[in-house]
Amino acid sequence: MEFQDYVAILRKRWVSILVVALAVVAAALAATLAATPSYQARSQVYVSVRSGGTTADLVQGSNYTQRQVKSYSDLVTSPLVLAPVIEELGLDTRAEVLALAVTATPVVDTSLINISVTDEDPGRAAAVADALAASLAVQVNELEPPTADGQSPVLISTVRPAVEPSAPASPSPTRNLALGLLLGLAAGFGVAVLREMLDTKVRDEDHVAQVTESAVIAAIPHDDSAVNDHLIVQSNPMSLVAESFRRLRTNLQFLSAEEQPRALIVTSSLPEEGKSTTAANLALTLADSGARVILVDADLRRPSVANYMGLEGTAGLTTVLIGRASLEDVVQPWGAGHLHVLTSGQIPPNPSELLGSQAMAHLLGQLVQRYDHVIIDTPPLLPVTDAAVLARLTGGAIVVVGAHKVHRHQLEEGIRSLETVNARVLGIVLNRVARKQSETYAYDYSSDPSQTPRSVSERRSDAPPPPRRSTKAASAEGLDLTGTRLPAQGVAGLDAALGGRGGNRWPGEPLGEPSDQAPRHSRA
Template sequence: MELRDYIRILHKNWIAILVLLILGLAGGAAYASMQAPKYVASTQLYVSVRTEGAATGDLVQGTTFARQIVTSYVDVVGTALVLEPVVEDLGLDVSAQALSSRVSATTPLNTVLIDITVTDSDPKQAAKIADATAVSFANVVQTQLERPDAEGGASPVQITVTDPAAEPTSPSSPNTPLLIVFGGFLGLLAGIAFAVLRSLLDTRIHTLHDLEAITDRPMLGGVAYDPEAKKRPLIVHADPRSPRAESFRTLRTNLQFLEVDSDSRTFVISSAGPGEGKSTTAANLAIALAETGARVALIDGDLRLPRVADYMAIEGGVGLTNVLIGQIDVADALQKWGKNELYILPSGPIPPNPSELLGSSAMDRVLKPLEEYFDYILIDAPPLLLVTDAAVVGKKTRGIILAAASGKTKKPELAGAIRTLETAGVNLLGVVVTMLPTKGPDSYGYGSYTYGSTHTLEQAPTELTAAQAKPKRVRRTRTKVGV
């Protein structure tokens, strides 16, 4: 993954990241509020060696001895020998061992000082324990650890309190700002981890980069998502100046320049699975091609779940199936649509053996005269992963154009459809990405703008007039088309 991929992931999941960040901040604040406040009181002791009447050298030796021994005294502060008298004198309801976890002692480097620190939930109690510990420690050192040389004499080590403990005015913990920041940091990390993991586990097609990882065939076009697509599937006719209509014209242009040296202009449009926009792509592409003045035939080759007749608002009771079994001539089954040279061949009755019909020699006899008359022939075929119809009819044509829905088609499904075509020896011409979002990191700008007004002085027709919608026969005087 490249840096732009991570930026896209963060952009795409910024809401989840923000929510987890806020939850982390709230969690840190809640944790801080549940913690009992702790107060810290400290006292400082000075350790010296008695050198009364001694020379300067003895003083130096005494100071050196004090520095060496003070490190051992630090470990003595937290022992039961020092803390049991403190518990008894103050009447504490804890044992010396439990109290030792709240008492600590340190010594600055190369000094004879000892800092005793006590932590307690009561600030006054913390100061009392610190002072009592200092007194008990001095007593233990002077009477037990460093006993005087003679009875009634003074200990050679002297412990002096230089800084008595003061009652703390504010708690040392919890550090609420720090806990809130730490909670927010954990929430941010969790949000980023969630976004990256979600992206890694998401196997759907979203971007051109996803397609490049699956196939080296070109992306012929991108069709923007339209929530009203079911209500107005023929967007090129219903709203010809809309950004989505322009995306089909871009597809038309790319298709016109696809392998210009080839004689065949018969294309199969299919998809890996259902609901990926193959039928609407075929219908709108046919209308866009007819707008250029080309003679276009749109054949509904989906003999299992036909959609073309419904989208084009024509009678689909008689069509390709009747032609293949010899009941009707192909010229009589074709229906003219609109003002341009666009002809529709519906699927007709649903047969029990669609694959056999599409792969029969009768299909060759249907396509041959149509290719002689029409500039473009588009065949809407069933999904590749469900049935073999698209691969069967694809071998009889220039190749297949795959429709893949952004955010819906899964990478393994698209890869499986491509493998099916490779196994069958069918040429994959390219991929059309449908349902592209118009906003966000996956949009690539498709459908985000248009050039010129979307309305003309006269309102663009939103539906066919009665004269335009009325099916018309192909005139035999122009060409002789038959099986």
């Protein structure tokens, strides 16, 4: 990771870092309040040598004491010095325990020794420090070999008696809180870096670039108000989300000037990444531009296009593939524009085989001849193979990536499944991207709602689409896959089951007049 990566983590996860830091500070404060105050008293002794009055003797004695100071400092915490102190002061402890509260430190390049004692009682701490200084002098006199006059050559004198401390040495609230803050910030940043390294979810275009070289051709922002509004291009055409779908349309049209795909699939790695919503809104924007578009629901496991568009879904793609109806019979117009919809029909027991059949290839050929754009909604790539099967029969695939939903290895595996069958990945649509503050504007120049322009599909018809009929009702009229039969009334009955939207119109014609008033035609 580079420096800018750490800066990005800091900006992204500063809240969690601050929470961890505050938690550590709170723990330090609690430990400070719970700790028993302890006091520290210090006495200081001076080590000298009895010698003659000549300069040489003084220099020799000074060098000797400086060499011996370290040994005398270690001697302070020995039982030889501690035991007399315990006995003198009547302390209820042992020499080994008392040694833990005593520190003897020689002052560098001097003959001084600082003796510090820590105790819960400030008076006792001072008394023990002074007693240790006196005991050290006695023990050194006994240990050093006497001179000719019977005296010890080393003299230890107390130069600074201990003073009873007025404030505890520990705990120190200021020091503990400062240390807790520093440790908390370090721990919080460490946790943030660890979470970033372990978090493999796709969140932005940089994460997509780590997985695939396919370009991100659109980033659809997340909008809480549009979570349950699947046709945002029709219901709120001036929103930022709707404008993002128009940008997708534009980028798709200029993606390949030499080989413009007439038929493409819209898929994702996992369910609920927004592929069906993307397919529906892409079809709407293409139809709004004046192109003849058909939206095909090829998700034969969990179809949703009929529900989103408010159309009858019991007769559709599967009905055509099993030969029980023609394409003209089941295609339904939507609104009053150039958009037609081929719903899924009833769910078959063998979706993959049906989608990979010759009948499906023939149907796609028909659709490509009659429409400018064929948008096919397919199941996700990882759970089933339906999308990969269809990708071989079309001009390519648009892969929808749900930000904060799919992991990088899942996206990589999904794209690999397309590459395995030599399918063309047209681009990536990054869906539900978190918007920055600078992007919270609305694409609307008019303050008068009555002057707000509407999409072509909405402008051509203000009438709501007919309600979708239940599968049970359609089955009662005679259409099912197991029986493989049409309604008793034939094509006319099927058209009635579709609310007058099926067999009396030719796919690809303008939807303003019925087919008996306009000649049938097809695109070469």
